[in-house]
Amino acid sequence: MTFDTAPPNEHLVIIGNGMAGHRLVTALLARNDRPKHITILGEENTGAYNRILLSPWLAGEIDRDALALPALDAEGVQHRPGERVIRIDRATRSLTFATGERLAYDRLVIATGSTPLLPDVPGITLDNVGGFRTQKDAQWLMQCPPDSSAVVIGGGLLGLEAAEGLRKRGVRVTVLQRSDRVMNRQLDTTAAGWLEQTLARRGITVETGAQVARLDGDHDGRVRSLTLTDGRTLAADCVVVAAGIVPNAALGFAAGLAGDHAIAVDDTLSTSDPAIMALGECCEFQGATFGLVEPIRAQVEVLTHRLCGTQAHYHLSPTATRLKVSNIDLYSFGPLDPEPGDEILRYVDAEHGDYRRLILRHNILVGAVLYGDTRDGPWYFQQSLEQRDLTRCRDILLFGATDATQQLEEAA
Ligand SMILES: Cc1cc2nc3c(=O)[nH]c(=O)nc-3n(C[C@H](O)[C@H](O)[C@H](O)COP(=O)(O)OP(=O)(O)OC[C@H]3O[C@@H](n4cnc5c(N)ncnc54)[C@H](O)[C@@H]3O)c2cc1C
Known part of the structure; x- marks a missing residue:
């Protein structure tokens, strides 16, 4: 499939100046073939910031300044904070703001993120x-x-x-x-x-x-x-x-875009309207929704290609998880429950608070839980992504990347 290159005066509008929207504009600015006029709208009154760092900020580990993402200053790029979009009119390709103002687009990206899921119990709307x-x-x-x-x-x-x-x-x-x-x-x-x-x-x-x-x-x-x-x-x-999130898809659904829990996109991040794309926590792809930045980074790459008229295709890939609580190191990926025939390797050093549990399926690592010393987590994850046969280093796999790599190299 090929895409049209951006017409010289195309106006690209992005709703949502969060992690996905900001990253998309940053990626577009690195390309000469990008749409020349870009408007990014954000409901929050601030400039874009790194949402992930809200946790260390709350914990007093960093200053507020450290949250800020770089300002998107470039010719043809306009950032409008404090603007809530309340309607998308696909027939006239225009948006309506909460203020009543309207804005026309040629192509539109919805990157509205999600909202905390509040349990449906009496008293949930109380103050505090x-x-x-x-x-x-x-x-x-x-x-x-x-x-x-x-x-x-x-x-x-x-x-x-x-x-x-x-x-x-x-x-x-x-x-x-x-x-x-x-x-x-x-x-x-x-x-x-x-x-x-x-x-x-x-x-x-x-x-x-x-x-x-x-x-x-x-x-x-x-x-x-x-x-x-x-x-x-x-x-x-x-x-x-903190009991889950709900994709902010209402704006898209009200405009007639398809989707189940979120705005449905194909592998080019296009919604059911080819002039409208979506990414981040407000979208769903093959029934999956998103709650971490890693898949959003991959989506940004694909969408950057699409918006510049080149090709790329998004596919789901596994992600690893870390907890950002000081002096508690955790690293985890893959399933927790083994399938019949899977092997579980465990290393437990309660005295030093070091724990590793690996799941091998036909000698390929499919899941890991590390607690304590998590330095080898990314290496294990890489072996899993590459679906590497670890037969040769199985005996020392629990002891980490250095020895296991050596053994694999000697065997090669
Ligand atoms: C405290 C915290 C810690 C986290 N830590 C991690 C972590 O360690 N690792 C990790 O991978 N992920 C983490 N996440 C998740 C990560 O932040 C999200 O996956 C990511 O921010 C999603 O990006 P997004 O652009 O889709 O949504 P957001 O970043 O939420 O951006 C959406 C933006 O759209 C705006 N918007 C919504 N509706 C409208 C509208 N109608 N008009 C205009 N603007 C609108 C919103 O105001 C918001 O600014 C964390 C999240 C939180 C809250």
């Missing part, structure tokens, strides 16, 4: 209850006074990072996790158990198998407590919800 997604959210959490009580709903990556940030600010934190262990999608019971013990030593209480039934507030409408389905009540001056 919210997600952890934006700079504004982080600023809200920074206002939690020391010695106040916070409850974090969700013991996944985001919930634990929020919990640690609040703890470092002197807040008493309880994490509620619905499943039987924290980070249940990335960690097996051993690694999750160690993580829970480490968090407990730091003063974070983790309640697993815990589900929220209702939140109660005071006469000013501020949250005061939270009741679990087992009847227990916890005091809460603040409730952070």
